[in-house]
Amino acid sequence: MKNSILLLLLFLFLFISCKTKYKEYADNVLPYSRFPQEKELKGEVIELDTALFRYPFRIRIEGDKAIVMDLHGFDYYGHLFQYPSFRYLSSFGRRGDSPTEMLSMENFRLHNHILWTLDANKSELTRLDFSSSGDSLLREETVALDEDILRPLDFAIYNDTTFVIPDYSGESRFMKVSCEGKLIEKIGAIPTTNEKALQEARPALAQAWRSFLDYNPRNSILAAVTQLGEVVEVYNLKDSTHVIRIGEHDEPEFKISDGYGMPTGIMGFSDVQVTDCAIYAVFHGTPFKEIARQSGSLPDGGKYIYVFSLKGEPLCKYILEQYIYGIYVDETTKTIMATDVNSDQPILKFSFG
Template identity: 55%
Template sequence: MYKPLSQFLVILFLFIGTIGCNKQKNKIFYDSFSTNISLLGETMKTDSVMLRYPFRVRHQDSLAVIMDLHHPEYFYHAFTYPHFRPLFSFGKRGQAPNEILSAENFRLINGRMWGLDANKHLITNISMQDMCHPENAKETQLDKEIIRALDFTLYDDSCFIIPDYSGKYRFHVIDKNGNIRSSHGKIPTFKRKNENIALAQAWRSFIDYNPNNQTLAMVTQLGEVLEIYNLKDSTHIVKIGPHGEPEFNESGDMAIPSGIMGFSDIQVTDKYIYTVFHGRSFKEIAQQQQPIIDGGQYIYIFSLKGEPLYKYTLDHYIYGIDVNEKTREIYALDVNSNQPIVNFKLKH
């Protein structure tokens, strides 16, 4: 039957639009890595310091710091780098002034250490030479509109980037006084329409920023989603792996995880984006027999454009990493061991 030209054009445009959407989705989703490598680690001896749940590790020059979430007295422990000989512990746990209620993350930049205390709703910074004297730390109280900050990174020396947990945005830029200077992005979900606190909780992400290439990258704690923001040209890249978006059940304003444990750390270098990936379902984790294994067995490496390049399968289960591309090695934290610091030599 003859159809008017206008109707034919509408159908043609819809067809072209569908092809365009499919091409866009094909760019977003990935299912494999270019290279798969098995990697054996070397355990570092740290007998004089009992780390309970080491979560983050970073170094600058000859000093390394490990953040321990469950240590009964201190959140932070200083070591020599790269030999990891213990020096001292600091960041006393407690409610008093100059003590820490909850350590979420920390950064070592330009001779200073910056730390985030979510319960006290503030960021502190102190000279790395003065870390045993918390009374000399400077505090930045965060804007009351920020919902419980769970990660942060420095941006342009005097500002911070903090993920948003209201569901309205993806992250905030915070000025040196702790006030929201600007808010950016949306949660890139294909499955949920309601942008609320529960969705933001499920999409909790770990972040890192590299000022040399102005790249901000985020990975989800649940599911398998990587986001890359180039803060120079405002481009945004989303990459979703085989495990898909974070899965959860909504109960009021709470997100109850129901899918997999995803990423647990990320580092943006001048060349690549390094991530720690778990990939185990909560059902599998709950049904484990003794001894319980915690952490991720994979290091995923992406290009700065989000292309999946290298998948390392490790002989340890880890949480935090510190990448040194100059020496081509990664120091990682194995929470299952009494000797949790592991050295891996890169092979790519």
């Protein structure tokens, strides 16, 4: 009898060990459930003298200029402000279907005082330069992406001649694309344990694993955070190392309907920035069941900013009093500028450190 109990305990131990190893995916996949530090932050509302926004999605700052992207803009998708006063200067990215207008704007990037925007509906990248006076952005060049690049929903600038774009075919994780819109190479794979989806429904799996990304050329770190679930991927493109961090909400959950991946878990991350010292990401954590139950009465956005090291190690969890969507982090001044889609005054400033 005693030997039977010992054998049963040994079996249970082995079963639990195998299950735990399975949940850890692979050697470069590390779970996290807590942060060494937790701090509360209260945002200061920046008063704007003009009403421009329907859904202020992204914010970037360079020198004395701030740019805010409106995902559902009335007439324009982008707005230029003086910084730090946030005095309105001009708008760009006119909404429309003419050759010089945009059907959508998924994101924009600043690089060497040049701005690039992404229009997924036209599958185009557009370059804009600042005017000589610096108070407006002028359209200079439009690049059509290859037809085999499926509906790109985000991009990062790798260098003067190359972009990084998520691969929504499911064949890889990312693609390097030339400034002429040509595919150069594919990078990585979707780090999922859903073998059935990998075999039978890669495009739907790729949709469910939609990620927001950022790249810092000074340290060669590319970070991606999933819109669903709680997965943070850190690629060092200099030495080709790759670390995956999975939080308590696990990888994106979805079901397949008519070939599309329909979310069933939680809203995860909504923005990420790789600074010279760390990775900052906005996290929501709201279950879709709760979103449906509340019928639109829940504030939109996340109340958390997660901070990871450049190797993906959890460092700090900021708990916010307001809900935010996009961020810009300035480690020199220890400030975070953020967008709030729920307010008529949608720009917030947080001090940290």
